Structure formats: C-alpha cells, structure tokens
Amino acid sequence: MLRACCWPLERCFRWPGAAAGGDGLLWxxxxxxxxxxxxSIAVVQANSYLEDQGQVLTSPSATFVGVFDGHGGPEASRFVNNHLFPHLHKFASEQGGISAEVIRKAFDATEEEFLHLVKRSWLSRPQIASVGSCCLVGAIADDVLYVANLGDSRAVLGRRGPDGRAVVAERLSRDHNVSEEEVRKELAELHPDDSHIVVYNRGVWRIKGIIQVSRSIGDVYLKKPDFCRDPLFQQFVCPIPLKRPVMTAEPSIKTHKLGPQDLFLIFASDGLWEQLSDEDAVDxxxxxxxxxxxxxxxxxxxSEAAKKREMRYDDLKKIEKGTRRHIHDDITVIVIYLDHCRGASRSDGSILDCTNAPVDIFSLNAELGEPS
Known part of the structure; x- marks a missing residue:
C-alpha cells in the first residue's frame, strides 16, 4: 500500500550553487x-545544523507530505523523518487504509519510540531530553485530505474564489504556539494552580518561560517531570519545577474533502510564515x-527577512549558517498541486496517468548534502 523506495537525494535536489543565483544554503x-x-520542494538552512526535515511520498493511489521542524538540536526532527512514515505505513496496512485514527497511532508510536531513545541514551547525552520537533503531516487518498499537526508549522490551501478568477487562502492546521491567545487560555485551564505556566520572556510568550510551542515530538523534560528533578540533567539544563507535563504529542487532525475548487496546498515550517502571510504565500x-x-x-x-534588517537579498546570501539564524529560521516549503487524478491535465498539457505511477519517497534526511 505504501511501499517506499528511497532515491538518492542528489536525484531529487539541486545542490548548492547549481541554480543560477544560488546562495550556497538553498536546495x-x-x-x-x-x-x-x-x-515542488525548497529548503534553506539558517542554523549551524539544519533542524528542518521534509518528505514527500508518492504512490499510484496516495500522496504523503511531512514537514518536521526541530528545536534544541536536529536529533528529534531527524528521528521523526526516519520513523513516522514507516509507522503510518504499518497502521494503514493493518487497518485497510488511511484515517485520522491511523495518523494518530503513527504519531503516538513515533513519540513513544523517541522517548525510549532518550531513556537509553540520556545518561551519556543528557541534552537529548530537551530536544524536540514540530510535526506537520498531510495525506491525500481518494480525494480526501488529512492534515495532522504538532507545533507551529502550517498547511494552507489555495482554492478558487467565488468569482472563479481570484484565489482564497484557507488555513488547514492549527498553530500550537502560545503567541496565540487561544493556546494560552488552553494551558491556563489545564494548569489552574500554576500562575507561571505561560510567561512573557524575551519579547514573546513562552511555556514556563522556555518554549513557544505547546505540542511536539520529544521535549521529554517538559513531559516527564522526573527528568527535571534528576541532578545529572540539572547540570546541563536549568531546572524547571514541574507538577505535571506542560506539553503534549496529541496532534490536531483536520479532514477535508477535496473538490475542483481546491487548487494547491502549501506545507511549510514556521520560518516561512514568520515572513509571509497565508494570503501572500497563496497569491x-x-x-x-x-x-x-x-x-x-x-x-x-x-527577501522579506532581509528587508526587515534593512539589507538586500544579495547581502543576506553572504551570511554564513549559524549567524544567519539571527535574521531568519530554517525554512522548508512543499507545494502540492491538486489536479485530481482521473483524466486531469498536467501543467505541461499532458494527461496525468496515475495507474503506472512509481512509488517513491523524496526525503531531506540528516543534513543537506547527505543522501537519504
């Protein structure tokens, strides 16, 4: 059902400098x-180690999309990149197809496996308990779209407007970020005895003054209070007194029946949405x-990030990874056009034949420049 054959990444991405005007960090x-x-996929690196990961799995009957935005290090996003789709395959095979329940089980299994990894390795690498990843997944099968999300990556639908000529942006995912008042209220209701569950710190709202996203894979020390109380962990991470978990790996899942008015989807990490509105991106x-x-x-x-710093885009291209993180985040963008399978015309004028389509997985694995 979801067999995946991995192609070397160099067959999928152009390498730094391959495209005219390439800046060395854009693939x-x-x-x-x-x-x-x-x-279409594009990725740009800002951090010293690329913390974004992305995947597109194509088969004759379905398309799967993943955008995994790590924080605290690249370990969690790389782990999700390697484990979530296999779990999705397993549960879909067992239950005869994709569903919201299948997706939820795949998220749960990935979270549980990462927790086991942390427990096995944290004595030698205590920092791994503080590494996490946002997780955005899209699945298209039988003209039904499922969007599952943890964190603040975002999926936006571009659909034809009422006049048939304009395009309208429709957000299909919920941002689990405490910059949203609704998320702050949700946390306050879950923690009525903790007046500091959300703190305004360094110019933004943060859970316990630490992190902005409220849902993720990983961030074990904010889900398992025992880690915070361990003296070894406290040597590497500032101790946080927790009565109960303050984060969760429960995804929000939206189901959408695709129709002829639905033109394309944009899946992207928050690095894109920090600079562009939903409407601007769709336009x-x-x-x-x-x-x-x-x-x-x-x-x-x-270009928008450079403009905010009163720079030109050409100036930004000269800034090295690591230093560039002060101007913009890692950015992963995947655009999925929706031509609808049966007899649909392709952009080159040919007819899309889904019956003989190969099964492939296009994966940004580990760091840019390393084949998957």
Missing part, C-alpha cells in the same frame, strides 16, 4: 509528479509558474 526540487498533480503560488514555485516562496521569505 530545491523544482517539479515532480504525484498521484494527483505536481509537487505567489497562484500567480507564478509551477516549476520552482517552492524556491520562489523561500526567496520571497528571505
């Missing part, structure tokens, strides 16, 4: 087919050619 896959259209995709569209979105975000 992209301009256009490839999936079961019901085309897709860019709608008004520009398909090939290289994910790269175009990344460059629009980078």
């Amino acid at each position: 992209h896959l301009d256009l490839k087919p999936h079961a019901s259209g085309d897709f 860019i995709v709608f008004k520009n050619p398909r090939s290289g569209i994910a790269r175009r979105l990344v460059r629009a975000a980078l």
Whole structure:
C-alpha cells in the first residue's frame, strides 16, 4: 500500500550553487509528479545544523507530505523523518487504509519510540531530553485530505474564489504556539494552580518561560517531570519545577474533502510564515509558474527577512549558517498541486496517468548534502 523506495537525494535536489543565483544554503526540487498533480520542494538552512526535515511520498493511489521542524538540536526532527512514515505505513496496512485514527497511532508510536531513545541514551547525552520537533503531516487518498499537526508549522490551501478568477487562502492546521491567545487560555485551564505556566520572556510568550510551542515530538523534560528533578540533567539544563507535563504529542487532525475548487496546498515550517502571510504565500503560488514555485516562496521569505534588517537579498546570501539564524529560521516549503487524478491535465498539457505511477519517497534526511 505504501511501499517506499528511497532515491538518492542528489536525484531529487539541486545542490548548492547549481541554480543560477544560488546562495550556497538553498536546495530545491523544482517539479515532480504525484498521484494527483505536481509537487515542488525548497529548503534553506539558517542554523549551524539544519533542524528542518521534509518528505514527500508518492504512490499510484496516495500522496504523503511531512514537514518536521526541530528545536534544541536536529536529533528529534531527524528521528521523526526516519520513523513516522514507516509507522503510518504499518497502521494503514493493518487497518485497510488511511484515517485520522491511523495518523494518530503513527504519531503516538513515533513519540513513544523517541522517548525510549532518550531513556537509553540520556545518561551519556543528557541534552537529548530537551530536544524536540514540530510535526506537520498531510495525506491525500481518494480525494480526501488529512492534515495532522504538532507545533507551529502550517498547511494552507489555495482554492478558487467565488468569482472563479481570484484565489482564497484557507488555513488547514492549527498553530500550537502560545503567541496565540487561544493556546494560552488552553494551558491556563489545564494548569489552574500554576500562575507561571505561560510567561512573557524575551519579547514573546513562552511555556514556563522556555518554549513557544505547546505540542511536539520529544521535549521529554517538559513531559516527564522526573527528568527535571534528576541532578545529572540539572547540570546541563536549568531546572524547571514541574507538577505535571506542560506539553503534549496529541496532534490536531483536520479532514477535508477535496473538490475542483481546491487548487494547491502549501506545507511549510514556521520560518516561512514568520515572513509571509497565508494570503501572500497563496497569491505567489497562484500567480507564478509551477516549476520552482517552492524556491520562489523561500526567496520571497528571505527577501522579506532581509528587508526587515534593512539589507538586500544579495547581502543576506553572504551570511554564513549559524549567524544567519539571527535574521531568519530554517525554512522548508512543499507545494502540492491538486489536479485530481482521473483524466486531469498536467501543467505541461499532458494527461496525468496515475495507474503506472512509481512509488517513491523524496526525503531531506540528516543534513543537506547527505543522501537519504
């Protein structure tokens, strides 16, 4: 059902400098087919170690998308990149297809396996208990879209407006970030005896003054209070007195029946949405050619980040990873065009034939430059 054959990454992405105007930290896959259209991927690195990971799995009957945005280090996002889709495959095979319950089980299993990894290795690497990852997954099968989310990566649908000419942006995921008043209220209701569950610190709201996202894979020390009380862990991470877990790995899941008015999907880590609104991103995709569209979105975000610092885009390209993190985050963008499988016309004018489509997984694994 979800067999996946891994292609070397160099067959999928252009390497640094391969494209005209490449800045050395931007990688992209301009256009490839999936079961019901085309897709495009682009990634730009800002951190010393790339903390974003991304995947697109294509089969004759389904398309799966993953954007995994790590924090505290790359270990959790890399782990999710390697384990979530296999769990999705396993549970979908057992239950005869994809469903919200299948997705929820895959998230739970991935969280549980990462917890076991932390317990096995944290004595030698105590910091791993403080590593986590946002997790955004999309699944398209039988013209039904499932979007599951932990954290503040975001999925946005571009659909045709009422007049048939304009495009409308519809957000399909919920941001689990305490910058949202609704999320702060949710945490306050769950922790009525803790007046400091959310603290305004360093210019933003943070859970216990530490982290902005309220749901993730990992961040074990904020889910298992015993870690915070351990003297060894306290040598490496500031001790946080917890009465109970303050984060969760329970995804929010939305189901959407796709129709002819649904044109494309944008899945992206928060590095994109910090710079572009939902409407701006959808407008860019709608008004520009398909090939290289994910790269175009990344460059629009980078240009906006440079503008905020009163810089030019060409100036930003000269800044090394690590230092660049002070200007923008790692950014992963995946654009999925929705042509609908049966007899749909492709962007090149040909007819999309889903019956003989190969099964492939396009994966950004570990660091850019390392094949999956």
